[in-house]
Amino acid sequence: MFHLSFGHSFAELVALILLPGLAFYLLNRKKASARRSEEDAGTGAPGSMPTPTEANSDGSSPSPTATTSGGFSSSSTETQSGGCSSSPTEINNGASSSSPTETNNGACSSLTATTGNRYEVFLSFRGPDTRYGFTDHLYHGLLNAGIDTFRDDDELCQGQDIRPALVAAITDSKILIPVFSESYGTSDWCLDELVQMMERKNNNGQIVLPVFYKVKPYDVGHQNGRFGDAFLEREGRLLKRGFDPTILENRKKALLEVSTLSGYEVDGYEANLVKSIVRNVLSELKRKFELDISENLVGIDSHVNHVMERVSKSRATLFVGIHGMGGIGKTTLAKVIYNKLSNQFEHRSFLADIRESWKRNGVHYLRNQLIYDILKRENEVHSENEGTKFISSKFKGKKVLVLLDDVDDVVRVKCLAGKRDWFSSGSMIIITTGNEKILKEVGVDYAYKHEEMDNDQALILFSQHAFRRHPPPRKFKDLTHEAVFIIGGLPLSLEVLGSLLCGEELALWRGTIDKLKKVPPKKVREKLRISYDVLEDEQKQIFLDIACFFISTDRRTASYMWDACRFFPGEGIEVLRFMSLIKIDDDHKLRMHDQLRDLGREIVREENQWPKNRSRLWDSEEIGKVLKQNKGTEKIQAIYPSKSSSEGSCKIATRDGAIYTDKQFKKLTRLRFLHMMEGAHLRGDVKDSVDELKWLQWENCPTNFEVDNFHATELVVLELPHSKINEAWEGWSSFKQIDSSIGGMKALLRFELRARESLTKLPAQIGELKALEQLLLNNTRVLSPLPESIVSLPKLEILDISCTSIKKLPNDIGRPRRLRVLRASHCENMEVEMP
Template sequence: MHRPIFGHSFAVLVAPILLSVLAFYFLNKKKASARRNEADADSGAPASMTTPTEANSGGSSSLPTETNNGASGPSPTETNSGASTGNCYEVFLSFRGPDTRHGFADHLYHGLLRVGICAFRDDDELCQGEDIEPTLTAAITNSKILIPIFSESYGTSSWCLDELVEIMERRNNSGQVVLPLFYKVKPSDVGRQAGSFGKLFHEREGRLRERSSQDLANLEKWKQALLQVSKVKGYEVHGSEVELVKLVVQRVLRELKKNFELVISENLVGIEIHVKKVTEFLDNTSQATLFVGINGMGGIGKTTLAKAIYNKLSNQFEYRSFIADIRESWKKGVHQLQKQLIGDILQQDIEICDENEGTNIISSRLKDKKVLVVLDDVDNVNQVKRLTGNHDWFSSRSRIIITTRDERIFKGAQVDYKYDLKEMDSAQSLILFSKHAFLMDSPPKEFGDLTREVVSITGGLPLCLEVFGSLFYGKESTEWRDMIKKLEKIPRKEVQERLRISYEALDDGQKQIFLDIACFFIDTDKRIASYMWEACKFFPKVNIEELRFMSLIKIEDDRWLRMHDHLRDLGRTIVRENYERQPWKHSRLWDSDEALKVLKANKVTIYLLFFS
């Protein structure tokens, strides 16, 4: 019997593909209009190098406090220097093309990219017109660190000098970090326009003095900016360029502070002591590679702890990777996770045919890399073997962190240190629950006893404390008592069934969005999925925010949809229940093999509905 799929069930097979394509097209169409072309730079390593010396000029660049939540994650890709808004950049490079474009500036640019720093690379050879175009102004304004690279002919370019004026204004007015590099010129020569730098600058000055008064006004601004920047502590490039690139990259990492921090909840309670205990072992002075295992039941906070440790240690590692939710991701193929690990560390998109090839690449090409790797939610020792192997796969002082619900994995993984994460105590549980239920650290007096009842039911499980706290928020005491009775009927170990109470409290549109995210849209840009939800009249803007407030989903960087694996499993269980062995009766099919079987069995007729 054919079962038509239409209306909301359009999401079953076609929506994720169709909507992703449409969204990708429209989003990129917007970006394309603001781009200007730039030739890709050669990424080869420099051939000859010498030793760097730090410029001893007075002054120092200020260091702003960074609050950017990284990402987890994302492997950077080379970006054209003319991206429309400039707001995705962390570093702005200003240099004179003929002097350094195919040399030092190019090596520095790619050195930054390799560690995941998004850099804007300007080249005055590619620029036209008299004024700094809005693209460059936006890039300077939004970049956290501004790096002018002074070479002999830097002062002959009006474009470079205008950029420098803007750079120094940003330093003086906004506290942005300026890190000047003096390429085969002295800082004092730049400031006083002396030496070979001054000779070329004055030749340019002579020509400008024959022109308008505006040119003379510009000259004064340029000289003032050159004098100011010469007093900022930076680096002189006379020695080994490859060593200096490493030095500058590490300096930038320290200045940024973010260091690609993974997003974690702001309402953490009691995690500091766990981070301290694990990092005390990881900070061991031993030169050996160390494997550390974090064990605990689902929803206990293993992933959050691993993220916090990763954020704390990432400063110390040029090469790092956080591979999330391996238990689920493993189903898509071992080589896909191997590709992610290699891509994160080498910053290269390497095609891998099968898991054996991936294993060989990791064990051979990463041998000389000091890495920080987190394998999150491992449920099979083979996952560790295929991704991080053993202690000699990486350079000395590498750190591998494994989280799992099954501590038996640690023996086969040759873990050096095991940390057993326990439930939160009653005091910590009360604080965490209150943060979500009352938006403060303790309950109002009239809710004190009811709060302690709920907290005791959660068993100190952070996920339940968050979800139930959000569920009870704004409810009257009579509603509290009714929900407490429901919770008490469910055995403490049945975490998923307890979480289901929050799902049942949603309205129909919220339930549909929750199930769609659980089945299709985890780690997806919310804008892509919202096109479908808008068409289905599910009011995504309001309902996504409601799901977030209910702690059933998280939104990272105001964009990416995230969901705890317990909640994901709950959603998929709801979709499958009553028809476990009859997938054609499910409202959603997310497993490609399962969907293919249904189509081959001719159980489903798909109608594509296009909404105007």
């Protein structure tokens, strides 16, 4: 009883001490809450806003043009709560704004100091519209994925000037996400944050990822609809009260610019959209860890030093080989060495992925690329003997640095860099291969075996892709060590499987590790397939298309077909990149590691033992057998023959003049992509055979188009490179939907007529292609004039008339509102200035 009595008395004593402070604290919280509710109500509708100016202590009005150093307008004291935050001069208990070290919230004392290092994403939103709904879900989705996110109504402290903290948070966040809602444009804070965000995007390269919550991007950019009504009504009141019009114009400019960015529209299932945004953010944040040439490569220095010690001091022509298993990082190592040595050489060439490029394009393509890199001369060789003679004679006086990447046959080396005396002394030829025997046959001066990572390096690389940091979070530490132990030291597997687990819950980690345990240690592709298996069906289709056909293809072109097939390429490509299954160059070219490429092709081969029953055909010999023996089936969706060569020879089997008939295409009723062999002819009635065709490539297409009922009404991409056709080409009449002209191709998005030697003019009906986005006419040297109807193309974005004979552009060439790229270099006959 004594102890109980003492405890009760002690509690009373503590209560007497603490209650006044607690009451004071709760009272302030209640006042702040009431103040926020009042602000939400006061700014939620344009008609209920308080006056934008407030009398100073002397009774005068503050200057309407006053701004802070951070760019935030302080001309209006309309309070903006939540996301676009509360008043910057909020008073604490009747006193002036307290310093950051005197606020009620102890965490506030270090806010300003830590903002720059702490946040990866900055969220800007209109509190009354989305604080308790979509933005809250997005905020917690980002946090749950381990993304440090700034949300100002949570992060900013009451009783201090928030502007410096906001500016710092925007400046130092890698990704900036404005969430546009109907009343976003009625908030000074929101609009000033947006101006800051667009400035950071344009000046610092930060990523702005807009989200349009139940408003349209066009309405935001042009102040239309309900968004525009609210914005313009408030703008009118501000102007009447002397608000600085320059600030308003800057806000409008920011709204217009952000509306053109790729973002998200919220008008449906929000949970899935939140997942998509989180995945996109993670993808952007982890890009710097991709296994390309970057400053974040793990454990590569020792390998580079080993090779450099052996080669850097030699004055003789050296052949250096790097070999090892697939996915070990041979190409990455070779690139780093190439970059370190490049300043010592005036003439350099990097021939990437020779194994695939040789099969797809042939030896002449690679030789001409090598010649162009060294001598800047185009299309010099067209035969085996000519190529060998040219390279061996023209390079003799050149000290060159050449990287031959992914060589799978000694013949490839002999055709491209056959002997040391082809080059000047001091030259270096670097070869990467998975087959050490090739290096012995070449007789390299130094061969380096690239080994797997040790456990410490593997942990760092895996953690970078799984968490974007090392060491891993405490709750994932044991699972991370277990995963790395099972995966081993292969960089590709560590990258792909780490990316698969990035942002995922513990349950998925355990399930994936259980699957990995069942895969034999050396079965790399089976480990990689775990990532493929979790993809949605549309994403799998895109992955397989890239693996079979579209490595080094512009993703924008391929996306036209995928979009027409309802594969949703925007999200699909984003997912594949996030999972490290593909990479995208700065020039939009799709890239894929050869191990992943081989995995994709293996998956297609597993569809059926007979090529005729597979979805995709890429091997020329298999395609020839299927077509010539009339064995095509409705299973085949895409055909892209490679220019494969016979083993042990530089010669490419000629395909020119091959004749195909309607019988060979009769059963190909699901064909969506067709690359006709170079110079091939097609004859007969192809009714029902091309109804699903979305993309047609036909190199050296013949002028005598002998095809009936070629009703490719769903065609979105037509490519006819190096074809001697003109406006009278018989084929135009077959691509009809409304009439017999090209104007009937209402779905055509990209029209490429490059290098047309005999094309002198385009039909006027080109102006009827209302969906056309790209018109590429470069190197069509005798083309002139450009039809006036081109100004009627409402969606035209890119027009390329470089190296043509066009004398003038239509006066109204600026009419297409979406036109953003106009290339007109080397138009030597241009008579007048640009309109």
